[in-house]
Amino acid sequence: MTEFGDFISALGEFGLYQKLLVLFLSLPLLLNPFQMIGQVFMVVDVPHHCNTSWIRAIGPNLTEEEQLNLTLPRDAAGAYEQCSMYSPVAWDLSSIMAYGLNATEKCSSGWVYPSAQPPSLLTEFDLVCDRKDLNDISQSVYMVGLLLGAMIFGPLSDRIGRRPIFLISILLQGLFGVGVAFVPHFYVYMAFRCVVGASVSGILITVLALATEWVGVSSRPKAVLISHCFVAIGQMILAGLSYGIRNWRLLQIAGSAPMFALFFYIWVLPESARWLVTKGRIEEAKKVLQKAASINKRTIPPGLLEQLKPEKQIKSGSTLDLFRKKHLRKVTLVMSCAWFADSLVYYGLSLNVTSFGLDIYLTQLAFGAVELPARFCCIFLLQWFGRKKTQAVLLLLSGLMCLVITGIPEDQPVATTVLAIIGKFTATASFSTSYVYSAELFPTVVRQTGVGLCSMSARVAGIMAPLIRLLGQYHRAVPMAIFGSAPVVGGLLCVLLP
CATH class of the missing domain: 1.20.1250.20 (MFS general substrate transporter like domains)
Structure with missing residues (x-):
């Protein structure tokens, strides 16, 4: 045969x-x-501010500076508020100038952006404020x-x-x-x-x-x-x-x-x-x-x-087969966690490229450049240290980088970016390791199903990563803390693998 x-x-x-x-x-x-x-x-x-052209109707000769002064409140730093404006009133110009406006409201008639900017998604669909x-x-x-x-x-x-x-x-x-x-x-x-x-x-x-x-x-x-x-x-x-x-x-x-x-x-x-x-x-x-x-x-x-x-x-095994035997159940759960953590930290860092404080295009170039050696190193690491150690250590490292980033003050963009790049390196290598490792851990009959399940969990992490970024509005360290703790847990779980 x-x-x-x-x-x-x-x-x-x-x-x-x-x-x-x-x-x-x-x-x-x-x-x-x-x-x-x-x-x-x-x-x-x-930079953007509310569109307050309503005042042009009663004061057509106002300069732009005067118009903004009369219609926009200022924030603590003395800059114009980006998301609120004084409510329009039916007074004449001299009353407004004499008494000023008090009541504020959210931008009701759109926003004004710098005219020199080429159109971006943000300016065209108003992805600001609410x-x-x-x-x-x-x-x-x-x-x-x-x-x-x-x-x-x-x-x-x-x-x-x-x-x-x-x-x-x-x-x-x-x-x-x-x-x-x-x-x-x-x-x-x-x-x-x-x-x-x-x-x-x-x-x-x-x-x-x-x-x-x-x-x-x-x-x-x-x-x-x-x-x-x-x-x-x-x-x-x-x-x-x-x-x-x-x-x-x-x-x-x-x-x-x-x-x-x-x-x-x-x-x-x-x-x-x-x-x-x-x-x-x-x-x-x-x-x-x-x-x-x-x-x-x-x-x-x-x-x-x-x-x-x-x-x-050959009748390929079903998803249930993965959970019947104790050994397979353990492999499936731990590998799914590893893929989940890989994906979370990978997308967490990739989508955050604009918020590390250095030039975004250079950061993206570095993020891409660092992936090549990461993929290659992966081959050698797997041969020298074996699958299990490599997987666990890489996950731990990528998680630790994110956790360290949370503690760095905002005025240190270089330190943050360097750590992010190291994190991206380890996350990428870890992802490649998971690919090779999981294909070897599952028996042939359930391999397709097992790897499929793992990649499902990675996709779910991908769906969650952008949403976790939304938590940054409560405290800027929250998203990074989550992106960092998941791989640390995943790395520790890898100890259970054969």
Whole structure:
């Protein structure tokens, strides 16, 4: 009885064919960080104040300075209040000047922003004052999209194939990503972002499936890490893009339209031969395998090809199977916690890039640059110290960095940023470790289910991260304290793992 792995060995574990495949699969991942954290650069804070043009009706000749003086209260520092104004009254100008106004109210007729600024999400949809929270909420909506995508496209890619789902996801991300740039309303923006999130999820799932099913076992971690490196390069590209293009609609198009350049994939992207075999489409599988072998300059012995039979569908375990045995239950719960903590601290730091006090574009560049060595170090750390120690120590470190940040005064932006970058490094390495570790911990029958469950918990953390940032309005240290304590708990739980 021949295993499918024998065919992969015959055509080369990681030959030219697989290298090209991994390259093609990784290209769309360059745009992944843009969808993930690009919004942070579209809502950069600008000074704003209430629109008080009502007074122009009775005092058309007032200078701007006089108009603001009469209609806006000042805060403790002597600057104009950003979110309140004096209530309009039906007096003439001389009375207002003589007596002044007392009663204040929230901005009722919109806001005024510096006219020199190119349009940003913040100024166009007024994401200030009472509507400020919509920014973080819309990030959560995007993360909900990621979760939905995993639930929809995961089972679909097992049913109708990896290739169609990959192509559909690319098309969706291109269409809706560009569509976002033309939305008239913020709620439409959120809905479109949700679809983009689902398509990003579809791409991630199929990339993982195609890469692991075409590449020999020994080279799999390499293939996965290469694709992760593309995400890191994408983060650096994001810093450059958002620095160069300040108009949010143009930035959105620049970050989404390149997807359409990939439509030639329809002709070059192969279906997973292993999937074809499990579905009993043997002739197609033979063709794909022979093509792969010819590109790798190998030949599959004809005798071996004859033995290609439909694999008996191994009934994959259900989620319940993960909780039946004591050992598996422990692994599942601890690994889910580890993924949850990884994701929480990773997104917590990534989405916070504008609040560390240094230039946001440089910080983003550093955040991206630090991911490359983090992914590479991960390979060596795993070999030297083993999976368990690496996972536990990295989680603890990333949590500690966040906790230390909470204690640093606001006038030390360099210290905060350096700690955040170290935190990002350890969080990234920890995420990569979890990927490798969990794939090894779960038995084959329930592997897909187990890793699926873990990534679900990571998605839930992703949905929570932007919402936790909202707690910053009570005290600026609260969000960081939460982002820091979760990984510390997760790291301590890792001690229970085999």
